[in-house]
Amino acid sequence: MKECVGMLLAGGEGKRLGALTHNGAKPAVPFGGKYRIIDFTLSNCTNSGIQTLGVLTQYSPLELNKHIGNGKPWDMNRQYGGVTVLSPYTGKTGGDWYSGTADAIYQNIHFIDQYDPDYVLVISGDHIYQMDYEKMLEQHKETEADATVSVIEVPWKEASRFGVLSVSENHRIYEFEEKPANPQSNLASMGIYIFTWDKLKAYLLEDANNKASSHDFGKDIIPSMLQTNCRMFAYRFSGYWKDVGTLQSYWEANMDILQEKTGSILNDENWRIYTNDSNLPPQYVSQHATVTNSLVNSGCFIYGNVENSVLFKNVRIEKGSTVRQSIIHSEASIAANCILDRVIVMENTVIPEGTILQRSEDEEPLVINEDILGAMLTPAGGGK
Amino acid sequence: MDRMMGLINLDHEHHVFNELAYFRNNASLPFGGRYRMIDFALSNMVNSDINEVAIFVRNKYRSLLDHIGTGENWELDRRNGGLFILPPDWNDPSDRSIGDLRFFHNNRDYFHRGKSQYVLISGSQFISNTDYKNAFKFHLERKADVTLISAHVDKVESEHYPYFRIEADESGWVINITNDQKNSELFTGVYIINKALLMDLVDECIAYNKDNFFVCGIKEKLKNLKVQKYDHEGYSAFVNTIESFYKQNMNLLQEENYRDLFFNRNLVRTKISNNPPAKYCEGSLVNHSLLANGCVVDGTVEGSMLFRGVKVKSGATVKNSIIMQRCTIEEGVYLENVILDKDVHVTKDQMFIGSKEKPYVVAKRQVI
Numbered sequence: 172m173k174e175c176v177g178m179l180l181a182g183g184e185g186k187r188l189g190a191l192t193h194n195g196a197k198p199a200v201p202f203g204g205k206y207r208i209i210d211f212t213l214s215n216c217t218n219s220g221i222q223t224l225g226v227l228t229q230y231s232p233l234e235l236n237k238h239i240g241n242g243k244p245w246d247m248n249r250q251y252g253g254v255t256v257l258s259p260y261t262g263k264t265g266g267d268w269y270s271g272t273a274d275a276i277y278q279n280i281h282f283i284d285q286y287d288p289d290y291v292l293v294i295s296g297d298h299i300y301q302m303d304y305e306k307m308l309e310q311h312k313e314t315e316a317d318a319t320v321s322v323i324e325v326p327w328k329e330a331s332r333f334g335v336l337s338v339s340e341n342h343r344i345y346e347f348e349e350k351p352a353n354p355q356s357n358l359a360s361m362g363i364y365i366f367t368w369d370k371l372k373a374y375l376l377e378d379a380n381n382k383a384s385s386h387d388f389g390k391d392i393i394p395s396m397l398q399t400n401c402r403m404f405a406y407r408f409s410g411y412w413k414d415v416g417t418l419q420s421y422w423e424a425n426m427d428i429l430q431e432k433t434g435s436i437l438n439d440e441n442w443r444i445y446t447n448d449s450n451l452p453p454q455y456v457s458q459h460a461t462v463t464n465s466l467v468n469s470g471c472f473i474y475g476n477v478e479n480s481v482l483f484k485n486v487r488i489e490k491g492s493t494v495r496q497s498i499i500h501s502e503a504s505i506a507a508n509c510i511l512d513r514v515i516v517m518e519n520t521v522i523p524e525g526t527i528l529q530r531s532e533d534e535e536p537l538v539i540n541e542d543i544l545g546a547m548l549t550p551a552g553g554g555k
Numbered sequence: 556m557d558r559m560m561g562l563i564n565l566d567h568e569h570h571v572f573n574e575l576a577y578f579r580n581n582a583s584l585p586f587g588g589r590y591r592m593i594d595f596a597l598s599n600m601v602n603s604d605i606n607e608v609a610i611f612v613r614n615k616y617r618s619l620l621d622h623i624g625t626g627e628n629w630e631l632d633r634r635n636g637g638l639f640i641l642p643p644d645w646n647d648p649s650d651r652s653i654g655d656l657r658f659f660h661n662n663r664d665y666f667h668r669g670k671s672q673y674v675l676i677s678g679s680q681f682i683s684n685t686d687y688k689n690a691f692k693f694h695l696e697r698k699a700d701v702t703l704i705s706a707h708v709d710k711v712e713s714e715h716y717p718y719f720r721i722e723a724d725e726s727g728w729v730i731n732i733t734n735d736q737k738n739s740e741l742f743t744g745v746y747i748i749n750k751a752l753l754m755d756l757v758d759e760c761i762a763y764n765k766d767n768f769f770v771c772g773i774k775e776k777l778k779n780l781k782v783q784k785y786d787h788e789g790y791s792a793f794v795n796t797i798e799s800f801y802k803q804n805m806n807l808l809q810e811e812n813y814r815d816l817f818f819n820r821n822l823v824r825t826k827i828s829n830n831p832p833a834k835y836c837e838g839s840l841v842n843h844s845l846l847a848n849g850c851v852v853d854g855t856v857e858g859s860m861l862f863r864g865v866k867v868k869s870g871a872t873v874k875n876s877i878i879m880q881r882c883t884i885e886e887g888v889y890l891e892n893v894i895l896d897k898d899v900h901v902t903k904d905q906m907f908i909g910s911k912e913k914p915y916v917v918a919k920r921q922v923i
Contacts, residue, residue, distance in 0.1 A: 204832035205848075244829075437831035438851070448827040450628065452817040453588035453845040453860075455810065463839055468832040469848055482832070 173252055173286040175308055177221040180272050181209055181296040182229030187417045190538045195234040198296030201500050203428050203437055204466040204481045207238055208415055209296035210446045217245045218442050219304035221292060223252035225282050227275045229259055229268060244445045257282060271386030277375040291371055293364040293388065299424050300412040301442050307406045308365055317370040317401040320344065321363035323408050333359035334389045336405055344403040347393055358405060361412060364388060411436060422515065422536040425481050425498050429464055449484050459490065514539055559691055560671035561600035561608035566655035567767060568678050569717055571796040574918035575896055579618040582679035585879045587807055588860050589847040591622050592794065594825045596677045601629045602821035603687035607636030607669055611658040613643055622826050629824050639665060654766025659757040666754060674753055678744035683791040684820040690785045694747045699783040701773055703729060704745040706787045711739055714799030718742055721784050729782040732774045743787060790815035801894060801914045804860055804877050808843060830863050838869040
C-alpha cells in the first residue's frame with residue numbers, strides 16, 4: 172500500500188508555444204539549459220517523497236516517454252511503485268482518448284487502486300516551481316479535507332486570468348470561479364490538488380456518467396465537490412511559480428533563472444532539479460569569447476559573445492556573433508557574425524553566417540527552426 | 556563469435572602524485588574537467604564492445620568505489636557480464652603467488668567463468684579515446700598470442716621515463732621490450748592476449764615465484780611468444796606525476812587536443828552528477844578555458860580548467876590553473892599555476908602563484 176499516489180497530467184499540447192510544441196508535448200519542451208519543463212514537477216515529487224507516480228501522456232509523447240524512461244534520474248525506478256507512463260488505451264469495451272483532465276484520471280482508476288492509497292496528488296507538468304507536496308499533504312490530513320487546492324496570491328489585476336478561490340479564515344474554500352470578470356479574491360488555483368481517494372473516486376465515477384461534463388478538474392470536479400459541501404481547503408504557496416504556456420512567458424521564465432534571486436532554483440542543494448544527463452565533456456570558451464549573465468551546458472563551444480542567454484548542450488557560437496537574451500536549444504549552431512536578440516533557436520538549427528534576428532521588447536520572442544529559417548530566407552514572392 | 560573481456564590492472568602502476576594521491580588511487584584522480592583517470596580506460600573498453608570488465612586494485616580504493624559504483628554510467632550494470640571490482644580478499648591457504656599474480660590466482664574463477672576468449676588488459680595512466688575493435692581485428696588477423704598497443708611520441712619527456720619501449724621488425728613482430736630512453740615507441744600498458752594463454756602464463760609465473768605478470772610472463776618470454784605491435788593513433792597522454800598531470804590538463808586547452816580526445820571519436824563516460832549548467836554572472840570574464848557544469852563564475856578565469864561545481868567570486872582571478880570539484884574561490888583571490896584538489900576553500904584576497912614547471916598544489920578539503 173502507498174499512502175499517496177501522484178498523477179501527473181502531461182498530455183497537453185501547449186498550442187500557444189507555437190513551433191516549440193509542433194513535435195512534442197509541452198512538458199517535454201527544453202528549459203533552463205539542461206532540463207525539460209516536466210523535470211520541475213518530477214523533481215518536486217522526488218524531493219517530496221512521492222515515489223509512486225503515474226504520468227498521463229497523450230499529445231505527441233515520443234520525447235516525453237524517452238525522457239522519463241524508467242524514472243532513474245528521479246530515483247523512481249522502483250520495484251514496487253515508481254513511475255509509470257499511462258497513455259490512452261483500448262480494452263475489451265473499446266477505448267478512447269483522454270477527453271479531459273478528470274477523464275484521464277478516471278480511465279486510470281485501476282492504476283491508482285493497485286496501490287490502495289489514502290490520497291491522490293494531481294499535478295501537471297507545465298509549471299516552473301519548487302514545492303514540497305508533503306507539507307500540503309500534512310495540511311490535508313490535519314484539516315481532514317476531502318480536497319486541498321494549492322493557491323498562490325496573484326496581483327488583483329491579473330486574477331481574472333486564473334481559477335480564483337475565495338476562502339474563509341481557516342482556509343476553507345467557499346467559492347471557486349474559473350477566470351471571473353470581477354474576481355472576488357486574488358488567490359489563484361495552481362492546478363495542484365490533493366484528494367482523499369475514496370471521495371475523488373466517487374466524484375470521478377459520477378462525472379464520467381454526466382454527458383454534459385467536460386471532464387475537467389477546474390471546470391467540473393472542483394465545482395461539483397464544492398456544491399455538495401465537501402471539505403475543501405486552500406493550501407497557500409509562496410515562492411516562484413510560473414506558467415510557461417506562451418512564448419513570452421517561456422522566454423521570461425528562462426530569463427528569470429538568470430536572475431540572482433530565482434536562479435537558485437537550479438542550484439539549490441536541498442531541492443535538486445533532476446534530469447537526464449548526457450555525460451558530455453566540459454564547455455570550451457575560447458580566447459576571444461565573452462560570456463556574461465548566462466547559463467551554458469556541457470559540450471558547448473563559444474567563440475563569440477553571449478549575454479543574458481541560455482545555451483543547451485553542444486551549442487556552437489562562432490566568432491563575431493552576438494547572442495543576447497536568447498535561448499539556444501541543444502546541438503544548434505550559430506555561424507560567424509550573427510546577431511541574435513530575443514530569439515529561441517530550436518534543436519539542431521544551423522543559423523547561417525551573418526544572419527541578424529532581433530525582436531524588440533514589445534514583440535513576442537522569435538522562434539527559429541530549420542523550417543522557419545528556410546521560409547524566412549526565401550525571398551518574398553517565392554524567388555524562382 | 557570472438558569476444559574480448561576487459562581487465563584494468565592497477566597493481567604496479569607507479570606514480571608521483573604526492574598530495575593528490577594521499578587518499579586515492581591514481582586511477583581515481585580527477586582529470587580533464589570532469590573525469591577521473593580510469594574513465595578513459597573504462598570508456599575505451601565499453602566503446603570497444605567489451606561488456607565484462609574486471610579491476611585489480613590493491614589499496615586506496617574508497618574513492619574509486621564511490622566513482623564507479625555499479626558501473627551504470629558505463630552501462631556495465633548488466634545481467635550478463637558487467638563490472639567486477641576485485642580488491643585483495645585472498646583466503647586461499649595454499650596460495651604461493653606474489654605481486655599482481657596474486658590477483659590473477661585468486662580470481663581464476665572470474666576468468667574461467669567468462670565466455671570471452673580474449674582479454675584486453677590496461678592500466679589507467681594512458682589517456683586516450685580509442686576503439687580497440689580495430690586492434691582486436693588486427694590481433695586475430697595476425698594470429699598473434701599477444702598484441703601490444705604502442706604510442707609514438709614526438710619528443711620523449713620526463714613522464715615517459717617509466718614506460719617500456721617496443722622494438723619491432725618490419726612486419727610488426729616485437730623483438731624486444733626495453734627501457735631504451737632513445738626509443739620513442741612507447742608501450743601504452745594496453746595489450747590483448749588470448750585468455751587460455753594468459754592463464755597458462757599465470758601458472759608458469761607462479762610456479763617460478765615471479766611477481767609481475769607483464770614483465771615475467773610476457774617480456775621475459777618474448778622469444779617463445781608471437782607478439783605484435785599495434786600503433787595507437789590520435790591524441791594520447793601519459794600521466795604519472797604532478798608535472799605531467801598539470802601539463803596534460805593544460806594541453807587540453809588547445810582546442811584540437813580537446814576535440815580529438817572528447818569529440819572526434821566515442822563518448823568518454825564518467826559518473827554523472829546532477830549539476831545545473833554553468834552560470835556566468837555579470838562580472839565573469841572567461842577565456843581560453845574549460846568549464847564543467849555546476850560552476851558559478853563571477854570573476855576572471857583565464858587558461859584554466861574548472862571541474863564541476865567550482866565557484867569563482869567577483870574580483871577573483873584564476874589563471875593557468877586546475878581547480879577541482881566544488882572549490883570556492885572568494886573575492887579578490889589571485890591564483891596562477893595552481894592545482895586545487897576537491898573542496899578547497901580559498902579565503903578572501905589570498906594570492907598563490909606556482910610556476911609552470913612546479914605548480915602550487917593544495918590537497919583536498921583545505922581552507923587557505
